[in-house]
Amino acid sequence: MLNSTYIALIPLLPIITFLIIGLVGRRYFPKFSGVLGTLSLLVSFLLSAFVAYQYFFEVGKVEGVYQKIIALKYVWLQFSPNVAIDMGILLDPISVMMIVIVTFISLMVHIYSMGYMNGEPRYATYYAFLSLFTFSMLGLVLSTNIFQIYIFWELVGVSSFLLIGFYYEKPSAVAASKKAFIVTRFADLGFLIGILVLSYYSETLDFQTLIQRLTTEGNYLTSIVSASFLGFSALTWGLVLVFAGGAGKSAMFPFHIWLPDAMEGPTPVSALIHAATMVVAGVYLVARLFPIFSNSCPGALEVVAYIGIFSSLLAAIIACTQTDIKRVLAYSTMSQIGFMMFALGVSGFYAEEGVGFMGSMFHLFTHSIFKALLFLGAGAVIHYVHSNDMKDMGGLRKLMPITHLTFLLACLAIAGIPPFAGFFSKEEILLACWNSNKLIFGAAVLTAGLTAFYMFRLYFNIFWNKEYKSHSESHDAHHGEAPGTMLLPLIILAILSVVAGFVPFSHLVTADGIGFETEFHIGFAIGPVLLAVAAILLAYFMYVKESLVPQKFADTVKGFYTAAYHKFYFDEMYLFITKKIVFNLIGRPAAWIDKTIFDGFMNLIASVTESVSESIKSFQSGKVQDYAIYFFAGTLGFVLLFIYLWT
Amino acid sequence: MNTDFFILMKSELSLTLIIFILLILKVWDGIKDNSTWLHITNFLLLLNFAVGFISSADGMLFNGMFHSNNILVLEKSILNFGTLIISLQAFDWLKSHKHVPEFFILLLTTLLGMFFMISSGNFLMFYLGLEIASIPLAALANFDLGKLKSSEAAVKMILLSAFSSCIMLFGISLLYGSTGTLSFSELPGLIGGGHLQILALIFVFVGFAFKLSSVPFHLWTADVYEGSPVSVTSYLSVISKAAIVFVFISVLGPLFLNFQGMWYNMLFLSIVLTITVGNLFAIRQDNIKRFLAFSSIAQAGYILLGLSAGNQMGTSSTIYFLLVYIFSNLGAFGVIGIVSALAKKENISDYKGFYKTNKLLSWVLTISLFSLAGIPPTAGFFGKMFLVTAGASHGNYILVIIASLNMIVSLYYYLRVVKAIFVDPNDAPIEKLNASFSAKLGLIICMVGVVLVGFASCIYDYINSLTI
Amino acid sequence: MSASQIIFYIIAAVIIGGGILAVTSRKIFRAAIYLLFSLLGIASLYFYLNYEFIAAVQIVVYVGGIVVLIIFSVFLTHASGDEMQKPVLWRALFSGLAAVFATALTLLYITEHTFIPTANAAVAPSVKNIGLQMLSTTQYGYILPFEVVSMLLLAALVGCIVIAIKIKTKE
Amino acid sequence: MTNLTILILVPLLTAIAVLFCRNSSQIRWTSFIGSLIQLGLASAMMYAYITERAIGNTAQMLFQQRYSWYSALNIEYFIGVDGISVVMIMLTACVVVAGILISWKVETLTKEFFFLLLLLSVGAYGFFISLDLFTMFFFLEIAVIPKFLLIAIWGSGKKEYSAMKLALMLMGGSVFVLIGLLATYFATNTGNGVHTWDLIQISHLHIPVQTQMYIFPFLFVGFGVFTALFPFHTWVPDGHSSAPTAASMFLAGISMKLGGYGALRVATYLMPEAAQQYSWLIVLLATIAIIYGSFATLMQKDLKYMNAYSSVSHCGFILLGIGMLTKTAIIGAVMQMVSHGVMTALFFGAIGMIYERTHTRQISELGGLLKTLPFIGTVYVITGLCSLGLPGLSGFVAEMTVFIGSWQRPDAFHRIATILAAASIVVTAVYILRAAGKAVMGPIVNEHFQHLKDATWNEKFASVLLIVAILAIGIAPFWLYNLIAPDAQIIMENIARVF
């Protein structure tokens, strides 16, 4: 049986590390922090791997079905006998998969950062934040309770905020971190309300109970389905709102605007958070609630699917036009997460119908590996070139051979070239789309082609194209390779990018917990692969040498190109909404009203009192006879008043 | 004549004795030094205050013209006590004055008048007491002989008080005409409530309202307070006012209460006007005596609020409040008196930066003002609370609301003074003042009272046990 | 109309006429004289009511004391021949109207009211009765107010002296 | 520690002791030690309370003491605590210690400053333990004037105006409370027409609904003014921003909670039917305050103003929780009181520390403080995060409890109110991050900032104390929750009687 103690250690080790580094490490052993963080994460990773092994191959499966195992559960806040926020650990295929991914990628990033962040004054703080993030992410994926996931959701968000804003002296980094936090916060509002809606009708916050109550016929399901608001059932609302939270974290349209900016953070952070782990939280969330989506509310699932495919395509198009390599990768991430999303959206629940779900999870798995690799590779490049812009690069293949090779492997993986990891997962997704929605399938194939194109555009621009000209004398013109701590993760990840596709995923992670056999249709696979190859070739012709072709191409579709280059003006739209509408039309008037009307009212009372006081001062004229007259008039007034009027 | 006579009239007799002692000493002309005079007087007043603790009894003398009981003795003791404090505080001012014994003869005569007024059994005694309590006061108001303001105050006071007592007298005469008696014990039964009697009643009430400075009969107050010497002002605002209220409680209450509804309405109107107008005027004063005059007008409104309850709680609360009021107002006037006598400054703006030079005096003034504003933990809070509670016991919440809302305004102007003392910058604040021991003693007594009387519920309980 | 009525109306006319002139005459000395007439009229009214003692007091105190005092003070403060300033118009208007109105109102109430005379036998307001009662401590005795008012007179005396001394020392 | 009177006496005696101190060092240390004793006593009291509860003492109020005071008016000195009071007392004790530590450098009129601070805490303790309405009012009013003096004398900016406004508006509030209390008193009848001020007794008496309907608005508005009930909140921005640091901390941390506590303990508990009837209005006003406060905060340029306006918004949650009239929401309201108390005290503390060093509070003039003042910057960020409701810190727990409680009211009106209130957390995030991003992070904008000294030991002590409190609530809210829940249950039962 699983031992809860060491399962609990998986998330606890990072938080303990965070506390140690944060409270004492920063001051007393800053240099050692990296090692400490890495070691603790190594242990965490080994434990995860061990748990995964135990779960998948020893204890997880009962009668052919992977069970949801609650390894730990503490009541955190008991609102009523039914409703409670628990803190616990839930093991099921997806959470186990996730802890492995999170700890592994995090470990890689920790190792990598020892080289990348070397010499950084806030080196220890960096590791503290990384640990905090890892803890939050692990807490998120292990949640037993929808509120627990929300709590860690927010913690992940704040870790992301801290890491994006790590270079806090750069205004752009601060702005990006703010943007990331606020946009996701806005989405989280939906999540929160969604939780409230779901929990109100199901009278629970516990995942298992929630899913059980909202998927089986009964009072709970009836009440939530029958309650309607603006024409949609409360269930739809609840799920869509929860999905909104997921969309925020996963940078789905329309909440995607924060992700490209988030690249202001240190590159390893981008690899960890904004490529491999945190951004897939949305996918994870939908997967977590997948039974409800799938069984009780297909409408909400459709929303997921369309949002996913739209975001995916949108991101792919924008990615083709960007020149900042990290931004390209960011859009690529968004696009790939879109894949995962719509894969879920088109998926069924049981057995083979659930191939979309499986494909999504599979893609999540493979994507995290090769996208981390891409980011780390990009990091190595940036580390050397000291620029993010691909225009400053070119011809680096000779200077950084290992980086070059790993990057190439990752590009092939993401482009879906067999036999690299991406090919297999993408294949399952396309299959699922083909089976359920041809429209999405078409868009997905197109996106896949675009993916191959822009990835290789990136690749050629970095490593081929013009010769690299160093801007700085200190650069060793012949040896640009990063230190060993950075290369090691690259190599490990590259190897995994090659082999990860062969994991028999459909036997391990499925929607209903029952494994199934996927068939491999060579005929079905050939189309997308050929498209990808064609896209790569196109990219090769356009970018392998410095040429005017791309410029000409861009000019022919100028309007569209410009729009895409400017990310379809989403930032501007948001800026318009926040600055002009929220700030100018709500905030400013609110502040004005407060100062003028409410405060003014209080001041008015005071000044009215004052002026009344001023206006009646003439009664006190200082003349005795006036006093006597008032006296006498008062007397008469009293007489008349009390004899005739007020008796 | 028997021992009863001495017991029942003990306060009056001791006071008369003191007056004569002072008169004889003056005529003997052996005491040249003002300080000696003051010490002698203070000692005599202390003895006089002690007389209040001699056993007392319920009873009537002179065929009902004079009556006395425990509550009346208590009231007189309160007045004696206040007078003692005023006398202590007057030290710095009187030290250089030419007419110290005369001052006390006049002052004590008015006190005697108040005593007779409080103990009066019929309108004649009441009227006599009232006049004795006001005519010498006008002379006292003129006691800053070199100051024009002082004379003006005296003129305003004597003319208006004569006018008001005339109107009151006319009312009394009509009451006499319609009932045939002047005795307070017989009158209530004979009052039926015809128009003539209402007219008479209003005339009498107006006389009261004048003395109590209730709006619109208050106009003399500010001018007289401002012009009179500080000691006289404090005497006017505290002792004179308290005496009038005591008269009302002990003597006239039953008479007016016969008019039930109308009487309440009259009070209602007076309370609303008095508190509001008093506050409105107080807001914009700069002379601190004038400021306190208006504040005391507003306080009079609260006193009326207590009286309006028309029950035991109202009576007890009013007496209690007056006790507290004596402490707090005399605390304030004590400081003002010291400043006026030593620094010759009487404006609020002069008090700017006062805290820098005179820490203790500032605190005394501040605490007194807080007590007047009804801020805990000072006794003023309890006093005012009980008054408002009593007012509410009648069930008329409109009145309570108006009275309570006015507390905000009153807080404003008290805080204005506090602000001047503590906050406002001033290049030339009042210099460090060296008050006499006796003035300080007076302030200490006031402070002890202000701080402790609120917590000592036994005082209220004692008052409550005496009232009916 | 009987003789006593005629006498009464004459007295009334003197009182009220004297009063009106006393408060309206622009010459202060004349005003004092009109006041004197009015006060004498009141004294005669007391005589008319057979209250000789009070009438005598009225003449002694008012005519012999107060009016003389007033006239002296007029001399002290005023050139007797000067005309006084006209009253302020709005005050005069208001006071006049208010006084007339109030008089009417009061008279209305007086006539409205039914006075019930006592059925007991009358006591003669003779000097002897008055004297006895004034110094008696028993029923209807007025010794207490008599003594008390002496304190007032004493105080008034002291007060006047204090204020007067000032005048002396100043000059 | 079951003699609650000590809670009043300790600060009082400390205050008196301060008067006899000779130099400012003595004054500081006396106050500090006094406040530590307070904290110790409060903790001991909480421990004793929990122990008593654990051994099954189910009395509504523990450690009761009852002495007749003004017997003629049925006024008693009647004190006792339940879970809600206990947590409020703990809050007060923490804030007092922190406030005194933060004021370590007050050099002008040191004696008076600490005296007034301590006097303020006397009022707060007394208010929280009083079970007699009169005594309660007495302590409520005690707390008003020290605030005026603290702001007017030691404040900054347009301090005189602010101090006066604060004093008058709070006085207005207490006047309303006074009227309400009087009416309550006279509405009670314990037999033979005898009235009572005894809160517990009144809760068992049935005041006629019609009467309640008149009384409740007075009580609620009165207490509401203290806790920034819209539209009576306008003293908050000016008052807080002009006050010296410790006074801001006390004001926001303790004084505003008096109102919330009163609105719950007196208005709602004693007038259940009226609370029921007026619930919609309270919810409406609270929601407006939350939304409107947060938007107004968005526009502020001064750190203190920002925090003051955000207090309006955050205190809205207290009133929202009370107005929702569900057990969870009420618990949430109390938790919000504690949470906001600690958090905002720390916030003002941090701002004070920043101001003391940079001499500006304008967000636009600040920048990069994290570089030179890492400790203070971090504190600011932590409180900011608490303010915007980060899990693991107290704000989150409290707000979520309010939301969950509010969501239990199923009709559209309450739903919309809850959603709007919840929407404010986004706006909160915006303004907090804007301020933090500009002032604490970003490049150093002023050369002079390079040479600033980071927090001294006293400031660190204060900050750590409050941060520990924030974390203790944020990470382990159940202890707080369990303390409050039974008493919220009692309040709810009184309300449920009506349904």
Add this chain to the structure above:
Amino acid sequence: MSEIGLTHMLFISTALFFIGVYGFLTRKNMITMLMAIELILNSVNINFVAFNKYLYADKLDGLFFTIFIITIAAAEAAVAIAIIIHLYRSLKSIDVDDADLMKF
């Protein structure tokens, strides 16, 4: 004299009373104001005497009241005149409207 009723007397007193009031309110000279006061007091005296005579002749209450009023009036007048003269010495005017140093 029996034909002359109480009302006649009261008419005189009331008229005199308000004449006095009028005088007090309009006369600008302090001494004449004092004279008006005397008129008012006398009207009250008439009242007392008349009531005593016509209604309550069994006692002498009204009469005694009158005596005391006269006494007090004398004292009052004396003090008032002393004060007025004192004021005159420094103000050099006896116009009551000139004594308005303190106002508002």
